[in-house]
Amino acid sequence: MPGDSFGHSFRVTTAGESHGSGYVVIVDGCPPGVVLSETDLAVDLARRRPGQSSIVTSRDEPDEAEILSGVFEGLTTGTSIAILIRNRDQRSRDYADIKDKYRPGHADFTYDAKYGIRDYRGGGRSSARETSVRVAAGVVAKKLIASSFGGRVVGYVRQVGSIVAEVKDPAAVTLEQVERLPDGEANVIRCPDVERAAEMVELIEQVREARDSIGGVAEIVATGVPPGLGEPVFDKLKADLAKALFSLPAVLGVEYGIGFAAAVLRGSENNDLFYADGRGGSEVRISTRSNRHGGMLGGISSGMPIVLRAAVKPTSSLPQEQETVDRKGEAVKVRTKGRHDPCLLPRFVPMAEAMVAIVLADHWLRWSASGRTTRVSGEGE
Numbered sequence: 001m002p003g004d005s006f007g008h009s010f011r012v013t014t015a016g017e018s019h020g021s022g023y024v025v026i027v028d029g030c031p032p033g034v035v036l037s038e039t040d041l042a043v044d045l046a047r048r049r050p051g052q053s054s055i056v057t058s059r060d061e062p063d064e065a066e067i068l069s070g071v072f073e074g075l076t077t078g079t080s081i082a083i084l085i086r087n088r089d090q091r092s093r094d095y096a097d098i099k100d101k102y103r104p105g106h107a108d109f110t111y112d113a114k115y116g117i118r119d120y121r122g123g124g125r126s127s128a129r130e131t132s133v134r135v136a137a138g139v140v141a142k143k144l145i146a147s148s149f150g151g152r153v154v155g156y157v158r159q160v161g162s163i164v165a166e167v168k169d170p171a172a173v174t175l176e177q178v179e180r181l182p183d184g185e186a187n188v189i190r191c192p193d194v195e196r197a198a199e200m201v202e203l204i205e206q207v208r209e210a211r212d213s214i215g216g217v218a219e220i221v222a223t224g225v226p227p228g229l230g231e232p233v234f235d236k237l238k239a240d241l242a243k244a245l246f247s248l249p250a251v252l253g254v255e256y257g258i259g260f261a262a263a264v265l266r267g268s269e270n271n272d273l274f275y276a277d278g279r280g281g282s283e284v285r286i287s288t289r290s291n292r293h294g295g296m297l298g299g300i301s302s303g304m305p306i307v308l309r310a311a312v313k314p315t316s317s318l319p320q321e322q323e324t325v326d327r328k329g330e331a332v333k334v335r336t337k338g339r340h341d342p343c344l345l346p347r348f349v350p351m352a353e354a355m356v357a358i359v360l361a362d363h364w365l366r367w368s369a370s371g372r373t374t375r376v377s378g379e380g381e
Ligand SMILES: Cc1cc2nc3c(=O)[nH]c(=O)nc-3n(C[C@H](O)[C@H](O)[C@H](O)COP(=O)(O)O)c2cc1C
Pocket: 057, 105, 106, 107, 123, 126, 127, 128, 248, 249, 250, 251, 313, 315, 316, 317, 318, 339, 340, 341, 344, 347, 348
């Protein structure tokens, strides 16, 4: 199977390529009665779209989504939801001289190795443009988890290059903080630490001047998630979330909780200690005093906020010459002429939120269908 679908009970299938006529997503499994309109989709699509600020690519892709099916009079009908986004600003000529060259860091060589044919005009199926329809599906998932259990997913930029934001309580970060600075201006880098945000923007501008690009880390936090979501073995919540994030372009690492930092701790330092609040009896509410475990234990949600991070590489396309080889194996130079983001992080945030919401919607439906009920309530309820 070619892997164009993701999820079990909330299942998302995408089709489309960056230089074709557009993208489609089909969302299967969304229950009836969820409030949904094209205006709802537009909010997150605007956060993902190119041309939104001076620190992202200047490509002008309006990304207007059209709901083709599955919604009637503003409510989901319970049947498959199809969403279409047409491509509008493809410039195939920008790609003509890289037709036979393997761009460093891109999927050109691996696509040729796999298919023997590739659409050189912009990455074809590997293009990050594919994530536009995933973001649309993510809006459906966000609405479903919000209306079902009060779930909320917020992502932000935690690091650009070596500039690391200070975020004392990831679960307290609001969408407003991510999108707006205290003075009301747009927070173009989507970092909630205002001082670091300004430094990150400056760094990205310097990197762009130097005809280069830079990577970073996005942090995604899901709150309101009840304890008990996730399957015990292969479909652990942490495994599905990792797959969801790794399925996004340019992701080189995923961690949750304290992640790789756990390697240097003793068990006595790392364990998050349980406590029950005062209500007692069947109302007992169990939480942990700290959240190094990142909201999942045994791959099942603990009721604490789910905290994930994804390391995103620097954009591969560079407006400077680099050495490579062509399809015949001959040494050539390549320089990308198209318009590219000097840093992928600000536009990556809504993509990552979408994928996390899709996984949570899926596991919520799987949990609901299983007839199980949570024995205890947690922070999330
Ligand atoms: C928001 C976003 C935008 C992207 N835009 C570009 C781009 O303009 N140029 C580029 O070289 N790579 C871009 N990428 C990354 C490539 O799609 C990706 O690196 C490439 O397909 C190879 O896949 P891999 O990095 O996952 O191995 C983007 C990624 C994201 C998340």
